Ligand code: HEM
């Protein structure tokens with residue numbers, strides 16, 4: 001399919017100029033270095049947010065208050081959500097985009113390398129600010145990651161200013177990352193790499209980047225209004241001054257719903273890369289995958305109020321948002337069907353990335369189906385703000401987004417390091433995660449349906465037994481991630497069997513045509529795609 | 531399955547020496563898996579729709595997973611299966627776009643019909659105004675002169691694990707909302723501070739309580755009984771401790787109850803006037819004040835008066851509690867706008883207010899020796 005010019009000579013030449021030590025990482029404009037930074041940052045945030053989840057589950061292990069007070073409990077749920085969404089999932093996808101997009105389209109680097117450096121390096125400060133607020137007087141944000149006004153305005157503590165500032169920085173970082181992805185994909189494709197030849201990961205990221213640019217400013221607007229309502233006497237969300245607290249939710253979810261697709265579209269791209277490789281068969285329905293992604297992205301702008309069915313909207317609005325939300329499950333279904341059809345009559349093997357991808361397909365589908373149930377307004381009155389919703393979004397985000405990120409890391413890690421990862425550890429990681437994640441999240445459906453509200457530090461006795469299981473699953477899932485940590489450390493020390501350029505027998509695409517490890521500068525001369 | 535689970539669990543319970551397990555086995559359905567069918571026509575319909583959706587999802591999921599597992603089992607390289615080369619089929623792709631679409635329409639029609647029924651709160655027999663505030667509910671019967679607050683009744687000692695937890699742990703209140711059976715009761719729902727949500731699963735009613743706006747919902751309960759729910763929208767520190775309890779009584783009993791309440795509330799108002807003329811001793815005021823403080827103030831300012839630094843101010847050693855008595859009364863009576871401090875004039879009687887001010891000025895080493903009387907509060911409220 002392609003011809004690659006040998007550029008190893010250039011690499012040797014450039015290798016001499018790489019600064020060493022901390023300076024290499026601080027000053028780097030190399031897409032691979034920045035990708036690595038993003039991925040490690042995301043992993044550290046994943047462990048940090050995970051530690052908070054352990055606090056939450058320890059408190060909920062049995063009825064009564066044992067470990068933390070309710071105010072700190074609320075800080076834990078809030079910061080856990082913020083760290084996982086903005087610190088773990090989104091930076092991990094950006095890291096993957098940095099590593100992979102240039103290699104997949106035959107470009108030498110990202111289009112705007114200095115901005116790339118900047119967009120990464122402001123992130124640690126954002127989270128430093130957010131996390132340090134936990135240690136200040138009054139504590140960190142305690143109003144949920146959705147920061148509904150007036151709980152986040154009139155009734156919050158002064159640390160809210162830090163939260164607002166941190167979110168602004170995260171938003172700026174995301175927008176810069178998104179601009180970079182778009183400019184790279186639009187301008188730097190190798191000759192012959194037409195849009196409809198791009199790997200789906202590139203397509204899904206292109207669409208994700210447009211979503212980011214569309215909605216991150218809306219989030220910035222929302223936090224700014226919270227800031228001025230709290231500190232400067234405006235009344236955007238205060239009825240006493242002519243504002244409306246429900247308007248906050250409209251603005252937040254206008255950002256929030258596309259945001260959840262920002263966290264899943266790149267995952268669709270990853271799964272669409274992995275399944276064909278290990279089924280040894282071309283992706284079924286490439287074009288319909290592209291169209292499905294685009295329609296999901298468009299529809300994601302007109303479903304936001306399905307998070308707000310109990311706010312007292314007019315019936316007409318409730319009907320509209322119910323129908324639109326139901327509609328979105330059609331293109332989502334198409335994706336799942338296409339993956340299954342790709343496997344159908346393939347020649348499958350089950351290497352670790354494929355194990356994660358298969359788990360993704362099954363468990364994400366469960367999350368999608370519970371989403372369909374949630375879309376039905378009259379029934380959502382019962383589901384809303386219970387553990388059923390918590391189960392839904394953890395199925396799509398943990399066994400969806402996070403599993404896809406792990407699948408991606410296992411799939412491309414040998415390309416990055418040139419060595420096969422420790423397969424034994426990886427299999428342990430997979431099976432421990434798979435079992436524990438279901439012990440953790442599946443019973444949440446039951447306690448939710450039985451009536452347990454979310455975001456409570458203590459619960460009635462009838463929920464006690466399932467909660468104990470959920471906590472045990474939670475601790476086990478948390479511990480399983482330490483296996484992943486061990487594996488990653490080994491991989492970064494370049495331990496393991498050397499691998500070929502193609503790595504996986506069925507792998508296709510430009511990134512597999514360069515040697516492993518991928519040279520520091522790849523595709524300095526663009527390959528020709530036929 | 532249930533058996534295996536509970537067996538594995540008893541092993542674990544021993545291992546972890548977890549006392550909850552043994553206790554909760556008595557009377558509580560530990561493995562309640564599903565949504566309640568509830569006690570209204572609407573809640574039963576909601577349950578049916580939920581089950582319909584559930585089975586449709588199970589069928590779709592099963593179809594996808596079976597196809598996937600078949601191919602994982604048969605179409606694997608280790609069985610020597612050679613890959614096919616097809617990678618698109620317009621017919622199949624149209625089919626699996628159109629068929630789900632039709633299934634969706636089949637779901638949407640009953641859902642829309644039920645939604646219209648639920649949202650039709652017109653022509654009620656009775657209206658109750660439900661107002662949430664941090665962290666209690668207030669009920670006001672619009673057709674009678676009756677109103678009261680409803681607060682969680684579970685003792686702090688049960689939450690802290692000092693006392694055994696009883697059956698309705700966290701789901702019990704000092705005064706429940708009482709409604710008649712067989713009547714359409716409309717709930718007008720609003721809030722005094724942050725957003726709360728009033729939820730009774732057995733009625734399939736969950737409505738947000740938005741400050742400055744009024745939502746409505748309704749229920750027609752057929753069976754007498756006690757129905758329990760909780761606040762469903764994160765509303766701050768004690769969000770988990772804000773239960774809803776509704777008692778449904780036969781109309782005759784309800785009429786008796788409401789008449790009684792009306793008489794009691796009438797008498798309380800007269801009593802209040804009488805008490806204005808009376809003076810409490812320091813001991814009486816401190817005893818009453820402590821009770822009132824723990825029920826109303828301790829959630830934020832903490833039982834030891836130290837508050838939560840940066841969130842809720844301390845009263846112990848505070849300038850207002852030590853020196854500025856008029857300001858102290860003003861804060862309590864009128865609240866502080868723009869903060870979580872509520873106006874207690876409409877929540878507590880004047881003697882309660884007097885006692886709690888006295889308590890705050892003399893507890894935890896505040897020792898001002900100030901004794902405030904109901905008439906001082908009356909002067910502050912009515913300017914007399
Ligand atoms: C078939 C597709 C989906 C449908 C129909 C759907 C539907 C819904 C609905 C109706 C809710 C609101 C439930 C409530 O609060 O009562 C919800 C919540 C949520 N969904 Fe989905 N969803 C889908 C897929 C996804 C995906 C792919 C993600 C993310 C990767 C996601 C993430 C979330 C999150 C984070 C929440 C809860 C937010 C919160 O309240 O904190 N959903 N979903």
Ligand SMILES: [Cu+2]
Nearest residue numbers: 257260304307
């Ligand atoms: Cu949504």
